[in-house]
Amino acid sequence: MNFQWYPGHMTKAKRQMQEDIKLIESGYRACGCKNPLSSRNPDIDELGKNKYRLILMNKADLADKERTREWSAFFKEKGFFVVSLDARSKSGMKSITDIVMEACKEKIERRPESVGIKNRPVRAMVVGIPNVGKSTFINSYAGKACAKTGNKPGVTKGKQWIRLNKSVELLDTPGILWPKFEDQTVGLRLALIGSIKDEILNVDELAVELVKFLKAEYPGLLAQRYEVSEENDIIELISAVAVNRKCLSKGGEPDYSKAAALIIDDFRSGKLGHITLERPEI
Numbered sequence: 001m002n003f004q005w006y007p008g009h010m011t012k013a014k015r016q017m018q019e020d021i022k023l024i025e026s027g028y029r030a031c032g033c034k035n036p037l038s039s040r041n042p043d044i045d046e047l048g049k050n051k052y053r054l055i056l057m058n059k060a061d062l063a064d065k066e067r068t069r070e071w072s073a074f075f076k077e078k079g080f081f082v083v084s085l086d087a088r089s090k091s092g093m094k095s096i097t098d099i100v101m102e103a104c105k106e107k108i109e110r111r112p113e114s115v116g117i118k119n120r121p122v123r124a125m126v127v128g129i130p131n132v133g134k135s136t137f138i139n140s141y142a143g144k145a146c147a148k149t150g151n152k153p154g155v156t157k158g159k160q161w162i163r164l165n166k167s168v169e170l171l172d173t174p175g176i177l178w179p180k181f182e183d184q185t186v187g188l189r190l191a192l193i194g195s196i197k198d199e200i201l202n203v204d205e206l207a208v209e210l211v212k213f214l215k216a217e218y219p220g221l222l223a224q225r226y227e228v229s230e231e232n233d234i235i236e237l238i239s240a241v242a243v244n245r246k247c248l249s250k251g252g253e254p255d256y257s258k259a260a261a262l263i264i265d266d267f268r269s270g271k272l273g274h275i276t277l278e279r280p281e282i
């Protein structure tokens with residue numbers, strides 16, 4: 001299966017980012033806790049060289065807590081400030097402010113005299129691939145619906161500066177992918193978390209890959225949720241899900257594709273459990 005998806009608006013957004021990056025002092029890289037590594041965009045890394053030191057590992061509520069701890073330690077070890085969060089819940093935002101402020105403080109202290117008064121707000125930018133929760137984070141953090149959120153990859157539009165507090169101004173940017181995934185496993189993981197437009201994906205094949213992964217890494221989860229035997233081969237297992245969950249075609253036959261879509265939806269929404277697709281190589 002080929003996962004490449006780099007529509008025209010992303011080329012444009014990347015060009016815009018090239019310009020915007022000159023305006024900011026600090027970058028916050030947003031990624032999903034389910035796949036912190038494959039959601040790292042090499043183009044953004046290149047553009048933001050030496051600018052971002054803070055990693056926002058979002059959707060922590062959906063991920064495997066043990067893996068999130070491992071990833072957090074991994075990034076800290078590499079010298080990043082790290083926050084793991086559920087951007088939809090406003091409750092954790094206070095502790096996040098402390099870390100954001102610490103990351104900013106470093107920037108302020110390093111300001112050359114030419115930048116002017118020391119206490120001017122730090123201009124920062126949230127960057128990342130589509131659908132990792134950039135807009136939701138900004139909305140929760142700024143305390144009002146100021147960045148447009150939506151359920152389609154690439155929905156964040158335009159350029160908007162948001163005054164978070166007297167110390168930080170944040171620039172929201174559209175999510176971008178990169179033109180070619182050298183490693184198709186990266187494409188697969190991005191497709192699974194919903195960062196690639198579903199319309200270009202083969203959902204049946206995607207579900208096969210997900211079931212293969214879950215059987216190996218999280219044995220028992222599929223059996224528990226769908227009352228199916230994991231001893232079955234993958235196609236039989238998905239067909240059994242179709243029967244048990246009454247995923248039926250118009251003629252009343254078990255509908256394999258509906259079951260495949262259901263498994264992917266349940267994975268994305270966390271109904272299948274706390275799952276992380278990758279672990280750091282220590």
Ligand code: G4P
Binds near residue numbers: 061085087132137
């Ligand atoms: P983006 O700017 O990076 O593209 O992402 P955006 O904020 O639009 O969020 C994409 C989807 O992820 C939204 O769901 C949003 O509610 C959800 N989301 C964001 N942060 C979190 C989180 O920490 N945990 C969980 N579980 N979900 C999160 P949606 O279903 O596409 O839209 P809606 O139902 O919220 O309208």
